[in-house]
Amino acid sequence: xxxxxxxxxxxxxxxxxxxxxxxxxxxxxxxxxxxxxxxxxxxxxxxxxxxxxxxxxxxxxxxxxxxxxxxxxxxxxxxxxxxxxxxxxxxxxxxxxxxxxxxxxxxxxxxxxxxxxxxxxxxxxxxxxxxxxxxxxxxxxxxxxxxxxxxxxxxxxxxxxxxxxxxxxxxxxxxxxxxxxxxxxxxxxxxxxxxxxxxxxxxxxxxxxxxxxxxxxxxxxxxxxxxxxxxxxxxxxxxxxxxxxxxxxxxxxxxxxxxxxxxxxxxxxxxxxxxxxxxxxxxxxxxxxxxxxxxxxxxxxxxxxxxxxxxxxxxxxxxxxxxxxxxxxxxxxxxxxxxxxxxxxxxxxxxxxxxxxxxxxxxxxxxxxxxxxxxxxxxxxxxxxxxxxxxxxxxxxxxxxxxxxxxxxxxxxxxxxxxxxxxxxxxxxxxxxxxxxxxxxxxxxxxxxxxxxxxxxxxxxxxxxxxxxxxxxxxxxxxxxxxxxxxxxxxxxxxxxxxxxxxxxxxxxxxxxxxxxxxxxxxxxxxxxxxxxxxxxxxxxxxxxxxxxxxxxxxxxxxxxxx
Amino acid sequence: xxxxxxxxxxxxxxxxxxxxxxxxxxxxxxxxxxxxxxxxxxxxxxxxxxxxxxxxxxxxxxxxxxxxxxxxxxxxxxxxxxxxxxxxxxxxxxxxxxxxxxxxxxxxxxxxxxxxxxxxxxxxxxxxxxxxxxxxxxxxxxxxxxxxxxxxxxxxxxxxxxxxxxxxxxxxxxxxxxxxxxxxxxxxxxxxxxxxxxxxxxxxxxxxxxxxxxxxxxxxxxxxxxxxxxxxxxxxxxxxxxxxxxxxxxxxx
Numbered sequence: 001x002x003x004x005x006x007x008x009x010x011x012x013x014x015x016x017x018x019x020x021x022x023x024x025x026x027x028x029x030x031x032x033x034x035x036x037x038x039x040x041x042x043x044x045x046x047x048x049x050x051x052x053x054x055x056x057x058x059x060x061x062x063x064x065x066x067x068x069x070x071x072x073x074x075x076x077x078x079x080x081x082x083x084x085x086x087x088x089x090x091x092x093x094x095x096x097x098x099x100x101x102x103x104x105x106x107x108x109x110x111x112x113x114x115x116x117x118x119x120x121x122x123x124x125x126x127x128x129x130x131x132x133x134x135x136x137x138x139x140x141x142x143x144x145x146x147x148x149x150x151x152x153x154x155x156x157x158x159x160x161x162x163x164x165x166x167x168x169x170x171x172x173x174x175x176x177x178x179x180x181x182x183x184x185x186x187x188x189x190x191x192x193x194x195x196x197x198x199x200x201x202x203x204x205x206x207x208x209x210x211x212x213x214x215x216x217x218x219x220x221x222x223x224x225x226x227x228x229x230x231x232x233x234x235x236x237x238x239x240x241x242x243x244x245x246x247x248x249x250x251x252x253x254x255x256x257x258x259x260x261x262x263x264x265x266x267x268x269x270x271x272x273x274x275x276x277x278x279x280x281x282x283x284x285x286x287x288x289x290x291x292x293x294x295x296x297x298x299x300x301x302x303x304x305x306x307x308x309x310x311x312x313x314x315x316x317x318x319x320x321x322x323x324x325x326x327x328x329x330x331x332x333x334x335x336x337x338x339x340x341x342x343x344x345x346x347x348x349x350x351x352x353x354x355x356x357x358x359x360x361x362x363x364x365x366x367x368x369x370x371x372x373x374x375x376x377x378x379x380x381x382x383x384x385x386x387x388x389x390x391x392x393x394x395x396x397x398x399x400x401x402x403x404x405x406x407x408x409x410x411x412x413x414x415x416x417x418x419x420x421x422x423x424x425x426x427x428x429x430x431x432x433x434x435x436x437x438x439x440x441x442x443x444x445x446x447x448x449x450x451x452x453x454x455x456x457x458x459x460x461x462x463x464x465x466x467x468x469x470x471x472x473x474x475x476x477x478x479x480x481x482x483x484x485x486x487x488x489x490x491x492x493x494x495x496x497x498x499x500x501x502x503x504x505x506x507x508x509x510x511x512x513x514x515x516x517x518x519x520x521x522x523x524x525x526x527x528x529x530x531x532x533x534x535x536x537x538x539x540x541x542x543x544x545x546x547x548x549x550x551x552x553x554x555x556x557x558x559x560x561x562x563x
Numbered sequence: 564x565x566x567x568x569x570x571x572x573x574x575x576x577x578x579x580x581x582x583x584x585x586x587x588x589x590x591x592x593x594x595x596x597x598x599x600x601x602x603x604x605x606x607x608x609x610x611x612x613x614x615x616x617x618x619x620x621x622x623x624x625x626x627x628x629x630x631x632x633x634x635x636x637x638x639x640x641x642x643x644x645x646x647x648x649x650x651x652x653x654x655x656x657x658x659x660x661x662x663x664x665x666x667x668x669x670x671x672x673x674x675x676x677x678x679x680x681x682x683x684x685x686x687x688x689x690x691x692x693x694x695x696x697x698x699x700x701x702x703x704x705x706x707x708x709x710x711x712x713x714x715x716x717x718x719x720x721x722x723x724x725x726x727x728x729x730x731x732x733x734x735x736x737x738x739x740x741x742x743x744x745x746x747x748x749x750x751x752x753x754x755x756x757x758x759x760x761x762x763x764x765x766x767x768x769x770x771x772x773x774x775x776x777x778x779x780x781x782x783x784x785x786x787x788x789x790x791x792x793x794x795x796x797x798x799x800x801x802x803x804x805x806x807x808x809x810x811x812x813x814x815x816x
Binding site (some may be wrong): 289443451454455457458460461462465469560 | 585618621622640646650651653656658662666667670671677716718765
C-alpha cells in the first residue's frame, strides 16, 4: 500500500495546510469549514450517480445507433441537437418539472440536480461511443465476423474495447462539465422559490452571497483538492491504461499521440505500485465477470429469437417515446406562436447579440494568451514541468465556483457596479472557455511529428516564418476542436455570468442568460422562458452548422498531420 | 587544392545515451572526410546508429564527444549550405508542392519572384511539372520523395544528406528514383557538390556511391571504408558488382 500512501499524504497535506492557514486567519469561519468534508462527499456522490447514468446511457445509445441503421436515422440528428444546444438553457425548465412532480419534496430536487449533471455528461459520451464504433478498422470487423463473434461476445471482445479510449477521453470532458453544472445547480431558483441542496457548490455560492471571503477560500481549496484527487486516482491511471486499447493503423514509426485532456495529467504521478495493487484487488471481480459473460454468451446463442424480439420491442418503445416527445413539443410550440408574442420578445435579438459579443471578447482574450503559452508548454519540457501543475489547479475549479472571486476582483478593478457586472460576465465566460483551448492547443503543438520539426530546423525556419509555416497550421485542428468545446462552455456559462449574486447584491447585464433567469425568478414567465431557450438553440445551432462544422472539416482535411 | 579544409570532416564522433545512470553507446569514434564531388554511403545493420550519425552530421543532434566540421567550422543545423532528405519525406501537409520546395528559400528571406523561379526549376528537374499546386496527400510515395529532393536542391546546397530516402518506397519506384538522382548528380551544373547517404541496403550503396563507409552494429564503429571503382552507369548483373556486395556483406555479418 506504499504506492497509495505517498500521494494520499500529498493531497492530505495540501488540504490540511490550506485549512490551518484559513483557520488561523479566520477563526469563526473555521467552525463553518468543519462540515466541508461531508459536503464534498455529498457533491461527489451526485457526480458519481450522474456519471453512472450517463455511462449506461452512452453505451446503450451509441451502440444502438452504430449497429442499427434504421434507428440511427432518428438517433443521430437527435444527439446532434442535444449535443449542440446549451443544456443550461433547459436548467430552469427541468427544475420546474422535477420540483412540480415531487411537489417540492427534497427527493425531487436531488433528482433534478442529478438529472442536470447527467445532461451535461451524457451526450458527448454517447457520441464518442458511436464514433469509436463506426471507426473500427474494416479488417478487424471482418476478422471478428470470420471467427463468428456475435452478440455479447462481439460486444465484449470487439466493441467495448474499441470504445474505451474515446470513452475515457470524453468522460474526462464530461466530468469537467459536470462540476460546472453541479456547482450551479445545488442552489437554484425555480417557479419563484429558491431551492438548496447541501454540497460544496451551495457552500461556495452562499459564501459568495454573504461576501464571506474566508469561506469562499476554504470552499475553493476543498473543491480543488477533490478534483485533483480524482485526477490522480481515477483519470490519470484510466487514461494511461486506455491507451492500450487504441486502434492504431499506423505503421512501425512511432507517432506521438497526445489527446487534449490527457495533457492535463502529464505532471501527475503515474503510481505504478498503486495501480498494481488496485488491479490485483479487482482480479476476483474480473474472474466473476468472465464467468458471467460466458453464461450470457450461452444464453444469448440459445435464445437468439427471443433476443431479436426483445430488441424489436426496445426499438418500438424508443420510437414511441421519441414521437410522443416530439409531438407534444411541436404542439406546445404551435400553441405558443398562435398567441401574440409577449412584449418582452422584442428584447431577444439584442440580447442574443450582446451575449454573443461578450463571448467573442472572452474568446479573443483566451486565444491571445493560450496560443503563446501552449507553444511554450508544447515545446519546452521544463516550462511544462513547472507551469502545468499551476495551470491544472486553476483549471480544476469550475467557473461557477470561481464566481464570487471573479466578481470580487471585478469590483476592485472597475469603478462602478455596472462596469463590474460587465467585466465579471466576460471574465466568467473567459474562465469557462480558456482551459479547453489551452489543453487542446498544447496537445496540438506536441503532436507535431519529429521529422517535420527536424525539417523546419534544417531548412532554417525561424521566427515569423516558423509560426506561419509550421506552428499555426499544425495547431489548426486542435484550435478548432478547442474552440468548439470552448464556445459550447461559453454559451452554458451565460446563465451564470449574466445574472450573479455576490455580497447581497445582484449583478445583472442584458443578454440571453439574464433573460432566462428573469423568466424564472422572481415571477415565472413560461412564454419568455421557452422563447429565450429557442433563441439560444437557433443561435448556437446556426453557429455550429454554418461556422464551426465547415471550418473543422476544412481544417481536418488540410492540416491533418499524417501525409 | 587551395582550400586546406575538406568539405566535411567528422572527428572521432561518439554518442551515448544515459538511462538510470547507465551508459549506452550508440556510436564510437566514427571519423571520415568528404571532398567535393564525393558520393558517400554509410551502410550498416539496423540499429547501428547510422541515422543518429546523419543527424549529428547535419547538426540536429550533438555528439557526446568529437565534432563535425563543415568547411572547417562546426556544423549548424540551419546551415543553408547543407540540405536534408528524410526517410518519411517530412513534407508539410498544409503546403503545396511549390510552397514546400520554397521553404528553405523563404527561411533565407529570398523575394517571392525569385523563390518561384528557383522552385519551378527544381520541380521540373525532378519531373513534377504540372503538380506545382498539388498537396502532398494527393501524391504517390515516389512523387512525395521527389518533392523532398527538389526542396533540398532548391537551397542550392554544397552538401546533400539523405536518410534512407528510398526505404519508404516500393522497389520499382525506388529504382527509378535512384537512377534519376544519379542523373541529376552527373550534371555538374546542378547542386550539390557532395552527397552523403545513409542506407541499410548494401546493393543500393554499391549501386550509387563512390565510397562506402561500413558500420558495425551496436555500438556503431567503422569497420571499413571502401572505394567503389566500378564504372558508371553500373550494372547490377555484373560479377564485379556482386563482388563488392559480397565483400560488404562479409564485413557486416
